[in-house]
Amino acid sequence: MTNSLPAAVLWDMDGTIVDTEPYWMLAQERLVESFGGTWSKDAAMTLVGSGLDRSARILQEFGVDMPAQDIIELLSTQVMEQISQSVPWRPGALELLTALHAAGVPQALVTMSIGRMAHHVAGYIPFDAFSTVISADVVVESKPHPEAYLRAAADLGVDITRSVAIEDSVTGVTSAVASGAAVIGVEHLLSLDDSGAAVVWPTLDGRTPADLADVLAGVHA
Known part of the structure; x- marks a missing residue:
């Protein structure tokens, strides 16, 4: 049986999509x-x-x-x-963004960078990837508070518990876990052992929407 795709995928930016x-x-x-x-x-x-x-x-x-x-x-x-x-794409990030877009999965950018920088990075993606952008200047509480992720889900009109968040830092994972999302940690500069992520992957390279569906199904098993 094929697991259902997430209601939405909520992306961190720095260190997750781009190695800034x-x-x-x-x-x-x-x-x-x-x-x-x-x-x-x-x-x-x-x-x-x-x-x-x-x-x-x-x-x-x-x-x-x-x-x-x-x-x-x-x-x-x-x-x-x-x-x-030079846009420093993280391995597999652009490919997964593209595959999710093709599959019709809503996506949000959830970053503690300021809005003009978030939109600057998003502008290098060769399609309109994000239905909403939540940045540092539109929230009251920064990560690790869950406000940014909760706001992203609200903007998309989806159930946060049926959504997948992708993060590279302990602070970001903590934020996403607290929101109720199923969280994939992608290790970069910091270890995510014991961070609370549902799974920790060394890279997004080769990952597909079906892999995200499997993570979500595992969280709700």
Whole structure:
């Protein structure tokens, strides 16, 4: 028996669809150094999956003497400029987005990047992939709070418990699990062991809508 496809697929962006984390790290390093500070990979890793408001506060602690919103806008612009030069697709992400679109499964982008950056990335997908985009500037609570995922499901008019979320960070997995979605963790920079994801895959390469249907069926078995 073939399992039913998800009511929707809810995608994280940074680290899941595109490998922008090195772009963020470079922008953070340049900003901290411009104020005479020193930025490290260890410091950068603590921000993976975090909301930009938290990232801005940490950067201020490292000596960046700018308002938080100005930090967010500057970093986002610099990351967008790097994306424009080279879109760093994660393995299998574009192919799975395409297959789900062809199968008629509604998809949402659920990211803690700001809206203009989310739409910038979405614009490189060669079709209108997302029925809704939930970004940091349209929610009150950032991940790991479930607000963003709950809002995405509400916008799509689907049952969150019949939806699949795809995430690459513990913060994102925590958010999606709390919303009630079936969560697939795709490991990238951080281990997702004991994160709460229903399954953890090393990559999306070769994955199909049927694989997502199997995960959802397993959650509800």
